[in-house]
Amino acid sequence: MDGExxxxxLEEGQEMLLNMGPQHPSTHGVLRFLVRADGEVMSExxxxxxxxxxxxxxxxxxxxxxxxxxxxxxxxxxxxxxxxHAYVTAVExxxxxxxxxxxxxxxxxxxxxNRIASHLIAVGAMAMDIGAFTPFLHGIREREIINDLTExxxxxxxxxxYMRVGGVSADLPDGFIxxxxxxxxxxxxxxxxxxxxxxSGNEILVKRCVNVATITADEAxxxxxxxxxxxxxxxxxxLRRDMPYSCYPDFQFDVPIGRGFRGTVGDSYDRFxxxxxxxxxxxxxxxxxxxxxxxxxxQAKVPRKIKLPVGESYGAVESSRGELGFYLISDxxxxxxxxxxxxxxxxxxxxxxQKSRGCFVADLVVLIASxxxxxxxxxx
Amino acid sequence: MTALGIPDAYSFxxxxxxxxxxxxxxxxxxxLFAGVCSWYxxxxxxxxxxxxxxxxxxxxxxxxxxxxxxxxxxKEDLIPQEADPPLFRLAPxxxxxxxxxxxxxxxxxxxxxGSDLNVGLVYLIAITAxxxxxxxxxxxxxxxxxxxxxxxxxxxxxxxxxxxxxxALLVVVVPAGTLSLxxxxxxxxxxxxxxxxxxxxxxxxxxxxxxxxxxxxGNRTPFDLPEAESELVAGYNTEYSGMRxxxxxFAEWMNLYVVGAVVTAVFLGGWRIPGIPVDRxxxxxxxxxxxxxxxxxxxxxxxNVIIWxxxxxxxxxxxxxxxxxxxxxxxxxxxxxxxxxxxTAxxxxVPLVGRLTSFALFGLGMLICAVFVWRTAYALRTxxxxxxxxWMV
Numbered sequence: 001m002d003g004e005x006x007x008x009x010l011e012e013g014q015e016m017l018l019n020m021g022p023q024h025p026s027t028h029g030v031l032r033f034l035v036r037a038d039g040e041v042m043s044e045x046x047x048x049x050x051x052x053x054x055x056x057x058x059x060x061x062x063x064x065x066x067x068x069x070x071x072x073x074x075x076x077x078x079x080x081x082x083x084x085h086a087y088v089t090a091v092e093x094x095x096x097x098x099x100x101x102x103x104x105x106x107x108x109x110x111x112x113x114n115r116i117a118s119h120l121i122a123v124g125a126m127a128m129d130i131g132a133f134t135p136f137l138h139g140i141r142e143r144e145i146i147n148d149l150t151e152x153x154x155x156x157x158x159x160x161x162y163m164r165v166g167g168v169s170a171d172l173p174d175g176f177i178x179x180x181x182x183x184x185x186x187x188x189x190x191x192x193x194x195x196x197x198x199x200s201g202n203e204i205l206v207k208r209c210v211n212v213a214t215i216t217a218d219e220a221x222x223x224x225x226x227x228x229x230x231x232x233x234x235x236x237x238x239l240r241r242d243m244p245y246s247c248y249p250d251f252q253f254d255v256p257i258g259r260g261f262r263g264t265v266g267d268s269y270d271r272f273x274x275x276x277x278x279x280x281x282x283x284x285x286x287x288x289x290x291x292x293x294x295x296x297x298x299q300a301k302v303p304r305k306i307k308l309p310v311g312e313s314y315g316a317v318e319s320s321r322g323e324l325g326f327y328l329i330s331d332x333x334x335x336x337x338x339x340x341x342x343x344x345x346x347x348x349x350x351x352x353x354q355k356s357r358g359c360f361v362a363d364l365v366v367l368i369a370s371x372x373x374x375x376x377x378x379x380x
Numbered sequence: 381m382t383a384l385g386i387p388d389a390y391s392f393x394x395x396x397x398x399x400x401x402x403x404x405x406x407x408x409x410x411x412l413f414a415g416v417c418s419w420y421x422x423x424x425x426x427x428x429x430x431x432x433x434x435x436x437x438x439x440x441x442x443x444x445x446x447x448x449x450x451x452x453x454x455k456e457d458l459i460p461q462e463a464d465p466p467l468f469r470l471a472p473x474x475x476x477x478x479x480x481x482x483x484x485x486x487x488x489x490x491x492x493x494g495s496d497l498n499v500g501l502v503y504l505i506a507i508t509a510x511x512x513x514x515x516x517x518x519x520x521x522x523x524x525x526x527x528x529x530x531x532x533x534x535x536x537x538x539x540x541x542x543x544x545x546x547x548a549l550l551v552v553v554v555p556a557g558t559l560s561l562x563x564x565x566x567x568x569x570x571x572x573x574x575x576x577x578x579x580x581x582x583x584x585x586x587x588x589x590x591x592x593x594x595x596x597x598g599n600r601t602p603f604d605l606p607e608a609e610s611e612l613v614a615g616y617n618t619e620y621s622g623m624r625x626x627x628x629x630f631a632e633w634m635n636l637y638v639v640g641a642v643v644t645a646v647f648l649g650g651w652r653i654p655g656i657p658v659d660r661x662x663x664x665x666x667x668x669x670x671x672x673x674x675x676x677x678x679x680x681x682x683x684n685v686i687i688w689x690x691x692x693x694x695x696x697x698x699x700x701x702x703x704x705x706x707x708x709x710x711x712x713x714x715x716x717x718x719x720x721x722x723x724t725a726x727x728x729x730v731p732l733v734g735r736l737t738s739f740a741l742f743g744l745g746m747l748i749c750a751v752f753v754w755r756t757a758y759a760l761r762t763x764x765x766x767x768x769x770x771w772m773v
Binding site: 016040130131132133134137138141190193194197198202204207360361362 | 429529533696763
């Protein structure tokens with residue numbers, strides 16, 4: 001939305017226009033909100049995106065396929081593995097290459113550790129926005145181990161550039177499985193229980209979150225929400241189970257759905273709890289993956305210069321923020337004709353705009369945090 | 381004055397000089413406390429968050445507050461362009477004065493007190509109301525909608541919570557029979573079951589009501605919405621920098637000590653030593669010193685609790701906060717006050733009831749402490765702090 005062209009009728013003497021500017025300790029990334037408020041009660045919070053637009057989709061049109069993977073990291077730097085995965089899936093579909101089993105398992109392991117890391121930030125930042133600073137730092141402490149694991153795996157702590165067309169960039173180093181097992185044994189149930197005791201059951205957090213910005217299942221589907229936001233509203237939809245990709249059919253896991261844990265179905269508390277529960281399920285998948293990982297190649301043979309045939313493909317994964325999809329149109333050359341990235345946070349923006357009507361300014365913070373938006377995903 | 385050999389003409393100035401020395405000592409203590417408390421809070425916050433906290437400046441970082449103070453001294457004195465300069469400049473002072481003036485009535489030991497006003501409690505409650513004026517001035521004069529929002533929220537919160545605060549203190553005044561803090565301490569005994577907190581179920585309730593209301597008065601989490609970092613950057617003191625900002629923050633930390641000291645004096649027996657009657661304590665230097673140490677120790681324990689609460693609990697929303705005040709604390713306070721009067725009348729008639737109640741409530745207090753210790757032990761057993769990060773490197 002262009003800031004200059006917004007015409008707002010402010011009721012004279014009744015409403016004020018507050019600017020939750022791009023720099024703000026609360027908004028998750030550079031994101032601006034124009035809040036029309038009557039004191040504490042908002043009538044509308046208009047999001048203004050674009051502060052982090054980097055033209056990634058346009059850059060794709062002049063980048064060879066294999067060389068675009070680092071750019072996908074930056075689409076959502078908290079869930080970089082998922083972005084890598086979705087992009088290479090789109091390319092592989094057009095290329096027709098078969099990914100080796102071991103590579104698929106490595107991809108799933110990488111995805112799920114990234115999901116845990118991303119959710120730690122999500123719930124931690126939500127608690128921090130509500131005023132509890134400590135759980136966020138505990139989550140960061142746990143995330144340090146995940147960062148160390150990914151550093152062992154691919155050399156980077158945040159923007160991994162791990163996946164390649166046809167597989168992954170490197171095999172598991174020695175000692176990785178043991179360290180991952182050690183982390184999982186420590187994390188679940190140990191850390192999750194401690195985290196729940198500290199903050200998830202805290203009466204003040206519950207009171208701040210229940211019945212705030214309730215999104216019903218119908219509304220969620222109308223607004224195009226995905227991921228934990230959709231599941232917290234009661235819609236049982238998870239790409240890993242319903243449109244399986246990679247080797248997810250090999251694993252047994254539950255999909256946590258919001259059921260009004262302390263309030264109504266689809267309120268902010270549900271979104272919080274669903275993310276905590278998803279971390280537990282990720283640990284479950286990881287444990288199964290560690291046990292069953294087959295031997296084999298970690299990357300299929302693909303030509304150095306990837307030239308895709310004319311056509312289009314869509315590769316989507318269930319990222320920690322929902323369906324992260326790359327729609328690729330190829331015109332037969334070495335670079336895409338068009339690459340469109342579909343992210344979960346972008347859909348959540350409309351949800352925030354709609355649900356902000358009538359709640360408090362303090363609730364806006366809870367709403368933004370509970371939908372777990374990140375600015376790079378919105379703007380790309 | 382003439383007895384001391386000082387002519388009448390100079391007696392006013394001599395008195396003024398003596399008072400200035402007293403004020404200097406009190407402010408010295410208060411400022412030192414505020415500074416060291418800021419360091420202490422940051423270390424505690426760090427340890428609770430699995431990190432270290434300031435540990436560079438001086439041994440264990442204890443001079444961090446001096447470094448911060450010097451930095452703020454040397455900062456540019458920035459007044460926003462559209463702000464209201466006189467109000468902007470003036471705003472930190474009512475806040476500071478409101479909190480600093482309470483040190484006059486705080487007892488430190490049997491004979492060490494600034495001024496043992498016989499309306500000590502009322503003076504305390506009244507002078508802290510000055511802070512509201514300062515905060516409103518700060519919020520308004522910064523010429524920013526966000527600071528205005530923060531200032532108004534803070535003002536509403538503070539004037540609302542003054543009522544349960546006063547009611548809770550009045551609940552204790554009834555059995556004590558006096559408003560003076562020193563007298564209240566003298567009326568209590570040294571042993572824990574003689575403290576006013578265990579005097580009657582209503583003073584027990586008043587302890588919690590006062591403590592929570594004092595937290596709200598001091599804008600501490602869980603009531604720190606006016607300073608909510610995630611929402612208003614820093615609320616009413618967003619536009620303040622340098623020394624003016626430090627005034628606000630010094631006031632907040634000094635207030636911590638004041639809260640701890642008032643709770644100790646009114647509810648927890650003050651400087652009374654278990655087993656020693658008041659008259660012996662007043663003359664004896666050693667006993668007075670022990671009393672002083674006990675008083676400060678009890679106050680610091682409460683300061684610890686306040687810091688602990690800040691870094692554990694999230695914050696309440698403004699409407700939840702106000703609802704809690706007006707719908708819960710004020711009725712509880714009023715009912716407690718009324719019932720406290722009835723209870724005191726009962727105790728006057730049947731003293732045995734008073735003794736039994738004290739012991740029963742002391743037992744309840746010990747039970748609560750035991751439950752707390754048990755829960756902590758469980759947590760320490762179940763979630764041990766493992767240095768696993770070491771083997772990752």
